[in-house]
Amino acid sequence: MKQIKGIGVSSGVAIGKAWIWENSFLKQSEYSIDESMVNSEIERFNESIRATEVQIRELQKNFEHKVGSQYSDIFSFHLAFLKDNLLKKETENMIRAEKINSESALTKVIQKLGREFKKKEADFLKDRRRDLLDVIEKIVLNLKGTLSAKIKTFKDEIIIARDLSPSQTVSLDRNYVIGFVTEIGSETSHAAIIAKALEIPAVVACDNAVSEIRNGDIIIIDGTAGIVIVNPARSVIEKYKGRKKQLLKLKEKLLLLKNLPCQTIDGKRIVLHANIEMPEEVATARRYGAEGIGLYRTEYLYINRTDLPSEEEQFFAYKNVAEKTGSGRPVIIRTVDIGGDKFISALPATGELNPFLGWRGIRFCLERKDIFETQLRAILRAAVYGNLKIMFPMISTIEEIREAKKVLHKVCSELKKEKKKFNERLEVGIMVETPSAALMTDQLARESDFFSIGSNDLIQYTLAVDRGNEKISYLYQPCHPAVLKLIKTTVENSVRNNIWTGLCGEMASIPEMACLLVGMGIDELSMAPSAIPAVKERIRASYYGKLKEIVKNALLFDTHDEVHNYLLSRID
Numbered sequence: 001m002k003q004i005k006g007i008g009v010s011s012g013v014a015i016g017k018a019w020i021w022e023n024s025f026l027k028q029s030e031y032s033i034d035e036s037m038v039n040s041e042i043e044r045f046n047e048s049i050r051a052t053e054v055q056i057r058e059l060q061k062n063f064e065h066k067v068g069s070q071y072s073d074i075f076s077f078h079l080a081f082l083k084d085n086l087l088k089k090e091t092e093n094m095i096r097a098e099k100i101n102s103e104s105a106l107t108k109v110i111q112k113l114g115r116e117f118k119k120k121e122a123d124f125l126k127d128r129r130r131d132l133l134d135v136i137e138k139i140v141l142n143l144k145g146t147l148s149a150k151i152k153t154f155k156d157e158i159i160i161a162r163d164l165s166p167s168q169t170v171s172l173d174r175n176y177v178i179g180f181v182t183e184i185g186s187e188t189s190h191a192a193i194i195a196k197a198l199e200i201p202a203v204v205a206c207d208n209a210v211s212e213i214r215n216g217d218i219i220i221i222d223g224t225a226g227i228v229i230v231n232p233a234r235s236v237i238e239k240y241k242g243r244k245k246q247l248l249k250l251k252e253k254l255l256l257l258k259n260l261p262c263q264t265i266d267g268k269r270i271v272l273h274a275n276i277e278m279p280e281e282v283a284t285a286r287r288y289g290a291e292g293i294g295l296y297r298t299e300y301l302y303i304n305r306t307d308l309p310s311e312e313e314q315f316f317a318y319k320n321v322a323e324k325t326g327s328g329r330p331v332i333i334r335t336v337d338i339g340g341d342k343f344i345s346a347l348p349a350t351g352e353l354n355p356f357l358g359w360r361g362i363r364f365c366l367e368r369k370d371i372f373e374t375q376l377r378a379i380l381r382a383a384v385y386g387n388l389k390i391m392f393p394m395i396s397t398i399e400e401i402r403e404a405k406k407v408l409h410k411v412c413s414e415l416k417k418e419k420k421k422f423n424e425r426l427e428v429g430i431m432v433e434t435p436s437a438a439l440m441t442d443q444l445a446r447e448s449d450f451f452s453i454g455s456n457d458l459i460q461y462t463l464a465v466d467r468g469n470e471k472i473s474y475l476y477q478p479c480h481p482a483v484l485k486l487i488k489t490t491v492e493n494s495v496r497n498n499i500w501t502g503l504c505g506e507m508a509s510i511p512e513m514a515c516l517l518v519g520m521g522i523d524e525l526s527m528a529p530s531a532i533p534a535v536k537e538r539i540r541a542s543y544y545g546k547l548k549e550i551v552k553n554a555l556l557f558d559t560h561d562e563v564h565n566y567l568l569s570r571i572d
Helices: 035-067 074-082 085-098 102-116 121-126 128-144 147-153 166-170 190-198 234-255 280-287 311-325 362-367 369-385 398-417 435-439 441-447 455-462 470-475 481-496 511-520 529-540 544-554 560-570
Strands: 002-005 007-010 013-021 157-161 177-182 202-204 218-222 227-230 271-276 293-297 330-334 387-392 428-432 450-453 500-503 524-527
Touching (some): 007 190, 013 177, 035 074, 035 128, 102 128, 157 218, 202 218, 218 234, 271 280, 271 529, 280 311, 293 524, 311 330, 311 369, 311 387, 362 369, 369 398, 428 435, 428 441, 435 441, 435 455, 435 481, 441 481, 450 481, 481 500, 481 511, 481 560, 511 524, 511 529, 511 560
Parallel strands (some): 177 202, 271 524, 330 387, 387 428, 428 450, 450 500, 500 524
Antiparallel strands (some): 002 227, 013 218, 218 227
């Protein structure tokens, strides 16, 4: 029996067999072929491409049935790559020139293309465009004749991988994949966020998991404690089976709170919303008692595709979410937050040395006003069908929100001239996720209808820590006094200016931290749907007066650990 410690990012217990997700083309054995075999080898390569196309189209069809056509476009990029003549021609030329097998020729072509993109191979493979590796793996497995076999045996298994891209995570089927473990990642990586949304237990930052775990090993995942147990003893399996039953009973108990208001014993009311990426998550949010959508991440309409979403496509997507959420229930749409670790495949990569501090969020939108205006038009039109609000991300200066509002007014004027049906009386807010924004909230409040604190990025930028870098994950400290002071400043300035403040980062989903935020005066918390019941239970068992006193004392400590330990000791 072996135990590997990582970071639990999606709660729950999973017990099953390990399935190692490897990028097969990275480990190809090269062998030579005779001149007489060249044509048949090229035909073998082309046949594998045809087979891969059929399989991807089937995946696309199934995914469209599950979550809607706009999200099945994840696979459109895969199909476009398969039809890329450069890939096909280069591989065929490599087979002819070097007289080697297709798998090796394909590997060399991909590595060559990586070098031509002026990136080191490691950077190329780590890029968010690594969805290409999904396609290459399918081609290689078809060359080996093993893809069909893998699909048939892929049931009730736990995926073990170096990393999973957002599109890979989204495509996991909860009916067959019962959990996943990755070697890299953090609590706020996009794979972790999607795992929570899909309610798949997951542990990330497990060093050497791929090398230490073998296919078929019996695995236990404790997504709460961040523990992975390999080939456990029978007594340990029975213990975790019992734990799994307990968690299911607790979940059922917490769901009884669904229709009860989230308020403290002494009457302080808090609104609980859900964070979503996909329309299918609205039903999950409603099931867990969400009062609306506090963060609709729209960039998943843009990434992993070869074109940009049209105004009509976006209009129907936003209208769909508005109608599913229900009459009067708010849906806060964050305008496209491309950049950092999310890229639009339809646009050339920027090649920035530090993308998290570069061309992203509102900076991207104000530069590419064509894309921004199309999205705003779609939101304004969809707002006729529900209580939509607009939220601008990555604000760091007051000029940015003023310029964004000018674009919004321009779009309204154009829609009026075109006599299009739309709603211009939307609340317009900003995300407070940079220290400069938090420190300027007194001024920014005069330009905003509400604030939503993006705690994931606020922590990252305040503490200068890359939230996806496992080497410095110990510095990612939600309870760091500097972070808490910026949150407190934001809330105080919003109260002074008569606007409301919410928080939509992962801090909101941790019950003791949620209580701390309530004590600071936060009006709204938005989180993964499955986190809502536990947060509601803890808040309903608390006194607002006591939480305010806890905040006062917590701000006297010097370190994250001191604050966190104090919270655990004081919040029942």
